[in-house]
Amino acid sequence: MSDQIYQAAAIGRAKPNFRVIAMIVASAMFMEQLDATVLATALPTMARDFGVSAPSMSIALTSYLLSLAIFIPASGLIADRFGSRTVFRAAIAVFVTGSIFCALSPNLLCLVLARLLQGLGGAMMLPVGRLVLLRSVDRKDMVNAMSWLLVPALIGPILGPPVGGLIVTYLDWRWIFYINVPIGIIGFTLVSIFIEDFKGESKRRFDTVGFILSGIALGSLLFGFESSSRPGEAAFSLFLIAVGMLFGIAYLKHARRHPSPIMDFSLMKVPSFGTSVIAGSLTRITQGAQPFLLPLYFQLGFGLSAAKAGQLVTAAALGSMAMKAVAPRVLRRFGFRNSLVANGVIATCGYALCAAFRPDWPLALIFAFLVMCGFFMSFQFTAYNTVAYDEIDRDRMSSATSFYTTFQQLMLSLGICVGALALHTSMTVNGSETPQLHDFSAAFLFVTAISITATFWNLRFARSAGADISGHDAGKAAHAAEH
Template identity: 40%
Template sequence: MDDQVRTRRTDTSGTCPEPPSDAVKRLLPWLVAVAYFMESLDTTILNTAVPVIAKAMDVPPLSMKAVLASYTLSLAIFIPISGWMADRFGTRRVFAGAIGLFTLASLLAGLSQNMYMLIACRILQGCGGAMMVPVGRLTLVRTFDRTEFIRILSLVTIPGWIGPVIGPTVGGFMVAHLHWSFIFFVNVPIGILGLILVARYLPDYREEKRPPDIKGFLLFGAGVALMSYVLEIFGEHILTPSQTIALLAVSVALILAYGYHSLRTRWPLLELGLFRIRTFRISVSGSFFTRLGVGGVPFLLPLLYQIPLGFTPMQSGLLIMPQAIGGILAKLALSRILDRLGYRNMLTSNTIILGALLMLFATVGPYTPVWLIVLQASLYGAFSSLQYTTMNSMAYADMDQHKTSSAGSIASTAQELSISFGIAAAGLITAFFIPEHAPSREKAMMGFGLHEAFIVLGIMTILSTFIFAGLKREDGERVVHRSQVRMNRGYR
């Protein structure tokens, strides 16, 4: 890989006109860190504002799940083409376009007058976010030697830790003292600063041109978008049962058609042949089903804190903060834990603990002491952080170096898909337990729905343990000592 990177810098084909200067190498990590921060902040700052936005737009709080899920679904659809875009049009142009699109979509989201406009803007944000972080990481790989890369990546991912810490609190403060629109407007000055830095300091790398997998993109994108739509509206009686089944069948057929297509084309959108590698297959599939259980928690917890418990958005944000702090502290001990337990024991035991902690949120009620809520949130954040980073790093245990980019695209796409589906599942399960003829579905959450949803999602999480049981005791030994820097952004 090092030889390939050096060849790209000096090749006469012009992948990079000249080696980056020392000034560029000093500022480039901070530029990419802006992208990490914007994306990680945007995935958490909205959560505490969900009840307030729902009230302002006169929609039920559970309907706001589409606003959250649309962003992660957009990420899942567009992440696979980020590498091709960078190789074809250059890292500088694509990165600048991504920041510009994300910033513009944030501005438009803050000006939205109804939920449908907000969903459309969130989809645009996802398009930009899908290009920002992968292309930024690719630029770092092509700029720094491997001896420097580990240190640089550790520096760059720190904002990815900070975003979940301050996001819920900042969102709660803005909703309480300003207006919910400011949770989107805050991205505008950060984005403008990023554009200025990109124009001055981002190297412009290119690769040999390869044809885009347009057919694969259409099949895959249409399949997952249709499936997500059906999951979003399921239970809202918009479609008849026969129509729902028909649309699900079409979405599954499109995804299967993409799988068939990807195995028969030279340049597939996602290289599904990598699933033949046992550790990669177990890591990605186990991660997918685990996140189906926990992906909706950032959506449900603010509802739990603000509707049944009666906390303000600001107080709700403060109660969510311990999750992120617990996650950061847990990362510091991950290498020692993995060295002692190994990947198989770590994932099988941690998944059960995580599911049990998730079910414990069903015990939180109006008379639960705040210190106990904080303790539960801290423990849940710590164990979920251990789970995410371990699952992510396991994907690279037996992966050839030249396949890591393709593996990363698949893992990132599956992660965003599972989060999107997890949010839809959380809303669907909650709605299922609310009496259909309740006088107020919002008030009904106080006695029904939310608590039952945490129990069901916890059970779903524990069931994914059976997938990780397929690991062998010695799996992952080669990555034990570098797991927290390999996929360090795994908190989400």
């Protein structure tokens, strides 16, 4: 009945502006992205309340990652079957319900179960939110819309730790989860009013075996990458990564035989999509490592307080917000390929120069530099996430969004792993018990050296890639006509 009311209200109403749709989706994604990192700061306080050791609280983080890993690949098929608006609203409702249960948890076991439920909602929100945007916004407005959408994905992990610190310091840790309730209610209402319900035409049979194999593979890999950033768990993380790789190989063999696998690797044969996945994955090594390395760098290397370090790290968030007004013009003038090649080098080298930061640098200069780093990196992911779908047929859009989001989440976690591994390796080589400035410098240089290899893949984009999205060819034609 409620759906009929909303559909009736929509009759005769103009299609909402793409900014409205983008901000609705972005708000839900921001809630999920912020929640994924805000908890880390509160773990010691929660451990005292639950009467357990602080290290044992890490399961509250990994249980959420496990739920994401299992359910993200299935999100596209579920959205096709039940409708993108229906699934998106349900995802928000499940996420908020899980948040309430987290806040009410009397012990660690209840918290873990609630985080699993919360992760189920988050797993649906990430790819289905992007699918809603792709199906609701005209191609000519896609760059603008995607630039708005990417802001929460970049600033959520950065704002999480300082926001968590403020809540724990001045409020009860349970407010970390209660703040999701009003955001979720508003999001649910706006989705019901402004978002149309799209269902896929595909009648694919659900790939149960693939669902199990991919869930074990991705869950083990994410658990392994996440645990590798904690001291004393190297053997366990290597074991999990090995298990993930074995089940990943088993899934690939299964997918070749299945007519509609839950993760469709044939999408990698689509030039713009496959290139964007690979180049974007390499670049996300740097993006994933920064929220791990920068706060430690400023606290352990510079001796700053957690609050002061958090203020510095938020500079990247300001840069990413400033980018959204610039991206459409740059892409229209230079096209996706040229922009990705040039900006990719600038963005990666910018974070590499963080290795030169030292305590005697003016904090205002460091803040301004991080603003620029956030600006260029945000532009890069706006371009990747837009051009990826340039050649994807409408009936494969849901599969593509779940596939892309799976790799996005995996590579962000791998970025933490690589950053931690580089830091610990430098400490071992230099015989340091605690990380020194030169250890952080080595870690920054290592992760950015990996990401700079994305340049070779950026050069593989066709010069005409995404031309009708960016308007690049139209711009050249108009310029030629004037002369």
